[in-house]
Amino acid sequence: MSADTLATVKPAVELEGITKRFPGVVANHDIRITVQPGTVHAIVGENGAGKSTLMKILYGMQKPDEGTIKVNGAEVSFRTPSDAIAVGIGMVHQHFMLADNFTVLENIVLGAEPKRLGTLDTAAARRRITQLAETHGLRVDPDRLVEDLGVGDRQRVEILKVLYRGARILILDEPTAVLVPQEVEELFQNLRELKAEGLTVIFISHKLDEVLDIADAITVIRRGTTVASVSPSDVTARQLAELMVGSELPTPETRESTVTDTVMLKVSELTMPGEGERLLLDDVSFEIHKGEILGIAGVEGNGQSELIEAIMGIRPAQGRIELDTQDITTWSTLKRRESGIGYIPEDRHRQGLLLEASLWENRVLGHQTRKPARRGIWIDRRASRADTERIVKEYDVRTPGVDTLALALSGGNQQKLIVGREMSGDPVFLIAAHPTRGVDVGAQAAIWDHLRNARAAGLAVLLISADLDELIGLSDTIQVIYRGRLVAALDPSDITPERLGGYMTGAIAGTEET
Numbered sequence: 084m085s086a087d088t089l090a091t092v093k094p095a096v097e098l099e100g101i102t103k104r105f106p107g108v109v110a111n112h113d114i115r116i117t118v119q120p121g122t123v124h125a126i127v128g129e130n131g132a133g134k135s136t137l138m139k140i141l142y143g144m145q146k147p148d149e150g151t152i153k154v155n156g157a158e159v160s161f162r163t164p165s166d167a168i169a170v171g172i173g174m175v176h177q178h179f180m181l182a183d184n185f186t187v188l189e190n191i192v193l194g195a196e197p198k199r200l201g202t203l204d205t206a207a208a209r210r211r212i213t214q215l216a217e218t219h220g221l222r223v224d225p226d227r228l229v230e231d232l233g234v235g236d237r238q239r240v241e242i243l244k245v246l247y248r249g250a251r252i253l254i255l256d257e258p259t260a261v262l263v264p265q266e267v268e269e270l271f272q273n274l275r276e277l278k279a280e281g282l283t284v285i286f287i288s289h290k291l292d293e294v295l296d297i298a299d300a301i302t303v304i305r306r307g308t309t310v311a312s313v314s315p316s317d318v319t320a321r322q323l324a325e326l327m328v329g330s331e332l333p334t335p336e337t338r339e340s341t342v343t344d345t346v347m348l349k350v351s352e353l354t355m356p357g358e359g360e361r362l363l364l365d366d367v368s369f370e371i372h373k374g375e376i377l378g379i380a381g382v383e384g385n386g387q388s389e390l391i392e393a394i395m396g397i398r399p400a401q402g403r404i405e406l407d408t409q410d411i412t413t414w415s416t417l418k419r420r421e422s423g424i425g426y427i428p429e430d431r432h433r434q435g436l437l438l439e440a441s442l443w444e445n446r447v448l449g450h451q452t453r454k455p456a457r458r459g460i461w462i463d464r465r466a467s468r469a470d471t472e473r474i475v476k477e478y479d480v481r482t483p484g485v486d487t488l489a490l491a492l493s494g495g496n497q498q499k500l501i502v503g504r505e506m507s508g509d510p511v512f513l514i515a516a517h518p519t520r521g522v523d524v525g526a527q528a529a530i531w532d533h534l535r536n537a538r539a540a541g542l543a544v545l546l547i548s549a550d551l552d553e554l555i556g557l558s559d560t561i562q563v564i565y566r567g568r569l570v571a572a573l574d575p576s577d578i579t580p581e582r583l584g585g586y587m588t589g590a591i592a593g594t595e596e597t
């Protein structure tokens with residue numbers, strides 16, 4: 084692009100002086116960001132820094148108290164997302180919003196068409212989708228059911244859905260959080276193609292290496308305000324993290340094995356039927372010792388959720404589960420929890436928190452029968468509040484206080500609260516599903532420390548994570564789950580994320596299959 088044309092090209096997005104206040108919190112303060120068209124622009128910052136709030140403002144989901152938004156040089160004011168869509172802004176949410184039992188085509192068209200599906204010109208819609216998919220290198224089959232698609236494909240459908248509505252500026256909220264390395268590479272390839280077509284991508288991410296790999300420009304937000312605008316070629320991941328927190332990061336400690344001979348959890352021949360012939364869990368057996376972290380690696384949808392649900396007694400399965408030599412196979416979920424199982428669930432909104440309740444009420448959720456919640460037949464409010472304050476401090480949950488509603492916390496801070504709660508009350512066995520999903524690098528290191536310390540004190544942990552660095556860095560042993568079977572046992576000190584990704588996708592056959 085020559086200097087002349089550069090001068091005439093208007094920024095895709097200009098945010099000037101954006102301020103947004105919530106009760107007790109200034110979520111955004113005088114934010115200034117310029118996003119050039121045809122670029123990938125990353126927004127990074129600690130949990131609670133104000134990234135999501137800013138993206139919601141840019142997508143018309145929230146109104147700023149102050150400041151202006153310009154899109155392609157023209158000032159805009161959004162009342163709803165439809166206003167943002169009308170000027171070409173689209174948002175791909177982290178939690179996919181697709182209807183499972185509809186086809187790709189139906190999902191893409193749903194909501195975008197003025198007519199109802201019954202009267203839709205399917206042939207024209209299919210032509211347009213195919214054309215969009217081809218132009219942007221987003222291969223998907225329009226006639227497949229969404230429930231049959233893997234995570235990477237679902238994400239492509241979400242992107243196509245946004246493009247179908249005419250978006251030229253795409254907002255992606257932590258797009259790589261659920262992807263394995265191979266899928267991340269595919270997504271980045273898609274983003275590069277979008278960019279080459281002149282589209283603009285704004286994305287939020289906590290994975291700083293990835294940010295450095297794909298972004299053309301990076302804006303750092305700290306405590307609600309823009310503190311730096313950098314080019315990826317000028318910073319390292321560590322410097323970026325330090326810009327986010329405003330101080331130097333501690334260097335992580337090395338670790339030693341704390342695995343003992345005492346078996347804490349023993350799962351034998353766990354089998355769960357699915358629809359038709361396919362088994363959701365197929366003869367799964369393993370042991371976890373006191374002081375051991377067993378990591379389960381797998382692409383989402385290969386039986387991890389079912390395994391957790393079986394161990395927690397949420398969903399029936401054949402086989403046997405023993406906790407500390409006791410057969411708990413027929414126990415209720417509550418009884419399992421009471422006997423010392425902590426559970427950091429996969430989906431913090433559906434299973435982890437009551438969003439309309441305060442932080443201290445969430446602290447006692449699922450722990451009503453135990454200390455500090457219980458005093459006689461009553462809930463001990465004072466002790467519960469005090470313990471919540473302890474968690475807020477120890478886990479650095481950014482909140483105005485323990486009476487704040489859970490829904491007012493940023494995503495990462497909600498996660499820190501859940502982790503703190505589940506690590507409280509000295510569990511003997513912990514199920515940690517994606518324990519650091521959505522938390523910033525500093526908080527991630529802190530949660531890892533908490534897990535390692537608890538492990539050193541004898542906690543047995545079942546770790547399920549899509550973050551392969553986390554699996555490799557924390558686990559004593561890694562088992563790969565593929566189509567409901569444990570197919571390979573791997574030594575974390577001897578495996579790279581790329582090879583692990585190979586086992587997870589079935590590209591490298593596991594020991595059981597060879």
Ligand SMILES: Nc1ncnc2c1ncn2[C@@H]1O[C@H](COP(=O)(O)OP(=O)(O)OP(=O)(O)O)[C@@H](O)[C@H]1O
Pocket residue numbers: 105106108109110128129130131132133134135136137481482490491492493494495496521522523
């Ligand atoms: N609806 C709300 N009501 C009250 N406070 C809110 C609300 N939404 C966000 N906040 C507060 O605004 C601040 C910024 O939150 P935001 O979700 O934008 O952070 P974030 O940078 O996206 O964090 P994360 O990385 O954890 O997702 C936080 O202190 C949060 O508690």
